[in-house]
Amino acid sequence: MSPTNTKRILIVDDEESIQKVVSLSLKMEANWESVLASSGAEGIQQAEIHQPDAILLDVMMPVMDGIDTFSALENNPKTRAIPVIFLTAKTQASEKRLFQETGVAGVITKPFEPLALAATISQLLHWSLKDQKAGGRLV
Amino acid sequence: MFHRSTATSTASLSAEAGSAFWPAIADIHPVTFGSQARLATVLAYLKTSPSTGCILATRQKKVTGIATRQDLMMALAQHSNWASMRLSDIVTRPVITVAYSEINNISRLVERLEQHRIGYLPVVDETDRLMGVIDRNCLLHVLQDQRCGQESDQSLPTHPHRAHIFADITLKIRQSLQLKEILQTSVDEIQRLLKADRVLIYQVMPDGTGKTISEAVTPAYPSILEIPFPEEVFPQEYQALYAQGRVRAVADVHAPDAHVSQCLLEFIDQWCIKSKLIVPIVRPLDPPETAAKDTIPIRKHLWGLLIAHQCDHIRHWSDFEQDLMQQLAGQISLALSQSQLMSYLEARVRRRTAELTKANRTLKQEIQERKQVEEALRQSETQLRLITNNLPVLIAYVDRQQHYQFNNQVYEQWLGFLPDQMHGRPVRQLIGEVYYQKIRPYIEAALGGEQVSYESELTFADGRDRSVNVTYIPHIDHAESEAQVKGFFALTTDISDRKAIERMKDEFIAVVSHELRTPLTSIHTSLKLLATGLLGDLLTEGQEMLTVADENTDRLVRLVNNVLDLQRIESGEVTIDAQACSTAELIEQAAEAMQAMAHQHNIKIKTKAEALFIWADPDYIVQTLTNLLGNAIKFSAPEKTVVLSVSAFDRQSDSSPSDLSPSDLSPSDLSPAAALFRVQDEGQGIPADKLSSIFERFQQVDSSDARKKGGTGLGLTICRKIVEQHGGTIWAESQLGQGSSFYFTIPLASALVRSSVSSL
Structure with a gap:
């Protein structure tokens, strides 16, 4: 976890545009840093290296999907403690529940409200945004 | 079986007894049956x-019973089950017999016959073995012949011919039933026997x-x-006398002692009658049509008269002639009975034949008709088989004991089971x-009367795994109570x-879901950040x-x-x-989720919840x-209030949306079965003709307005x-201009618990 109030979030998504808008949203809303990964395998690697405060993990990815990636992160002593939030286009309640049952910290569906994304993550992980250095207009 | 007694033994006995009358008075070959x-x-x-007058029942040549021809005819007439009866059922017992040693005493024989009023007297030897049967008529004739012989009467044939003549006439009479x-x-x-001028x-x-119905007359007379x-010629009182057996022998009809009335004399003179001999013919009454079909009531009445006329001279009728006439009248009566019976x-038989026909x-x-029905059934079954065998479904009928009773041909095509081999076999054993x-x-469940459906996997005979839908429809027989x-x-x-196809669709939805949302997410987020x-x-x-772009992306x-x-x-x-x-x-959660939008539209959300x-x-x-x-917020003017409430609702089981309304609700409703949610606004309202269709997809009240409000036309359908x-x-x-209320009901947890308990 980052020593300062600024959070470092690992964004794992095979869509580069999503990586960009999520990263920008977090930056603008809460001045959070982002680490980007385009696949599950890269995500695990980046998590080991950067030890982010949280991981935003896309569910539907080729080769290794979000569920397998989460399982690998859970089984990795170096990444086990990092909270994971699924970022998914699947919106059905039953699917969301299925994802939650895997043990992830939360599920955020696409499309999300860009300037409320950091707030949503904070709520899911019981962080207080007020304690953090606001980078955007939202405090 | 019957047999006739052998003549050999009788002949020897006859010689021994030395009776001159024996062959004339007795039938030495009587008919016997067991x-x-x-x-x-x-x-x-x-x-x-026809010459047999009686039947003897014997055992070891000893007589055990006797039945006359008339007895047998009576049995035939009176018992419908005569075919199954035995001789022993009708014979007279014990049998009056006479010892062979006594037959020389004719008067004793006559006395015995008269004493017992019988017509036949079996003759037995000293060991009671049957030797022959004395016929009363023959005996009387012999006697008569004897007397006639003594009187030197030449008018009739003498012994033994007279007896034979009588027997001959009797035989002739019996030979016909017409x-x-x-x-x-x-x-x-x-007429031939008596040499009378007229017999009628x-x-x-x-x-x-009455009238003459049969006549033999010499050509000289009318x-x-x-x-x-x-x-007047034959008044009722005369009829009564004759019915009692009166015999009238008149030698000279004109003689004063003949007591023939003048009226009758005039009548008989027309026919040149000088002497007459009248004997009655009595016989059983005709059975009335209404009588029981299988019995004939036997009542005697005067059927007619047997009359002999002598026209050329006055004739004195001998006792023998009178007796002969009486005997023959008796035979005629018997023959009439038989004819009547016939x-x-x-x-x-005609009636039965008609009935049988x-x-x-x-x-x-x-x-x-049955053949036609069978043919129709066969055609129907063929048609049914044609249909069931050509439908691409497995069709079976399983009985209560879970045995297959019918399977169509598709079982063979799909699973390799021959329907004939499946018939009668238990389901459990076969599958x-x-x-x-x-x-x-x-x-x-099906045998419990419930229709059930399920999906399953089956491996076909060709090795393919197929998904199948199976439906069991109970066969309920309502015929019984x-x-x-x-x-x-x-x-x-x-x-x-x-x-x-479903899998393809699922995949398609998954792809669309992901592939459409991903670029949308990027556009949406970028626009929001730009904004x-x-x-x-x-x-x-x-900026505009x-x-x-932002609003349309949202949409x-x-x-x-x-x-x-x-x-x-x-x-x-x-x-x-x-x-x-x-x-x-739930109410609070929903209100909270919509608070931001309400705030944006300057609408107040008010909640009212009953704890359910x-x-x-x-x-x-x-x-x-x-x-x-x-919807309520979008279609309400600023500063209006939207009320979200929930209350208990006792739903009527057969209510439909159109007849369910809050006005139906009553606080006195017993044990609420559902919760009634209500979202009430003070907006522009919905026209009455649109109320029923707004829940259909893309059925907006005003599409241009709806587009303006960012609606998709699917929200209410999803709801x-x-x-x-x-x-x-x-x-x-x-109500137009006053606002709208949307209601929906959801079953209460307690109601479902009650329902499931009551269904146990």
Whole structure:
């Protein structure tokens, strides 16, 4: 976890545009840093290296999907403690529940409200945004 | 079986006894039968032997019973079951017999016959063995012949011919059963025997008149055949006398001691009658038509008279002649009885034949109809088989004992089972224990009278694994007092193709869901970030364009979400994860979720919740409530209030949305079965003609307005689907200009518990 109030979030998504808008949203809303990964395998690697405060993990990815990636992160002593939030286009309640049952910290569906994304993550992980250095207009 | 006694033994005994009368008075070959002989056999014999007057039942040549021809005829007439009767059933016992040593004493014989009023007297030896039967008539004739011989009467043949003549006449009479023939034979023979000028048979009619119905007359004299006798000639009192057996022998009709009335004298003079001998013919009464069919009442009455006339001279009728006439009248009577019996039997046979013919005709018709029905059935069955064998489904009928009773040919095509081999075999044995245990609950449900369907996998004979849908329809027999399940029909459909399409659709939805949302997410997020102005200021026009792009992206996002939601719900893919939820919490959750939008539109949301627990998936109920709230907010003017409430509702089981309204609700409703949610606004309202269609997809009240409000036209359809999936009902009420209310019901958790308990 980052020593300062600024959070470092690992964004794992095979869509580069999503990586960009999520990263920008977090930056603008809460001045959070982002680490980007385009696949599950890269995500695990980046998590080991950067030890982010949280991981935003896309569910539907080729080769290794979000569920397998989460399982690998859970089984990795170096990444086990990092909270994971699924970022998914699947919106059905039953699917969301299925994802939650895997043990992830939360599920955020696409499309999300860009300037409320950091707030949503904070709520899911019981962080207080007020304690953090606001980078955007939202405090 | 019958036999005739041997003449050898009789001859030797005859010689020993030395009776001169023996062959004349006795039948030395009497007909004997075992006492257990069937009556039918005896009667059949009698028919072929008209001269037989009586039958003897014997055992070891000893007489045990006797039956006269008349006895047998009576039995035939009186017992419908005569064919199954035995000789022993009708014979007279004990039998009066006479020892052979006594037969020389004729007067003793006559005395015995008269004493016992019998016509036949069996003769036995010292060991009681039968030797012959004395015939009363023959005996009397012999006696008569003796007397006549003594009187040197030459008018009639002498002994032994007279007895033979009598027997001969009797035989001739008995040889026919035709009345006319009998009567003619009788008069012919009597005239010949007596050498009378005229012998006639006069029949007495029921009205007291009468006429000659049979006549033998010498050519010199006129015939009186068919001439009716006036009643004065033969008055009722005379008839009564004759009925009692009176015999009238008049030597000279004109003699004063003849006491012939003047009236009658005038009548008989017409026919040149000088002497007359009249004997009555009595016989049983004709059976009335209404009498029981199988019995004939035996009552004697005066049927007619046997009359002999002498026209050329006065004639003194001898006792023998009178006796002979009487005997012959008796024989005629007997023959008449037999003839009558014959007619009666013939009538019965005709009636029975007619009945049988009718029955036969009916039977033939029935057979014809049955053949037609069978043919129709065969055609129907062929047609049914043609249909069942050509439908691409497995069709079976299973009885209560879970045995196959019918399988169509498709079983062979799909599974390699021959329907003939399946017939009568237990389901369990045929499909194997493992698969049987899987489907057992469905079988038991069907035999419990419930229609059930399930999906399963089957491996076909060609090795392919196929998805099938199986439906069991109970065969309920309502014919009996209590409806009974006799078995069930099983229909199995191959749904593999449908399943494949469903899988493709699912994949398509998944792809659309992901592939459409991903670029939308990027556009949406980028626009939102641009709109913050944090990435640099835009010109006013640029800002406006950005707003347009942002709003339409929002709409596109909603549309994609709604399309996917609806698709999922309609395909049944949605899994309702029902649980007991607090209505108050759901209301608060929905209100909170819509607070931002309400604030944006300057609308106040007011909640009113009754503490209830419903059986529902909370996510979907909140989705429904937010959807309705969103509509209410969008279509309300600023500063208006939207009320979200929930209360208890005792739903009528057969209510439909159109007849359910809050006005139906009554506080006195017993034990609420559902929660009633209501979203009330003060907006522009919905026209009455649109109220029923607004829940259909893309049915907006005003599409241009709706577009302006960012609606997709699918929100209410999704709401309805969600509510229906929960077993609830949704409807709307509205008054133009005054606002609208949207209602929906969701079953209470307690109601479902009650319902499931009551169904146990």
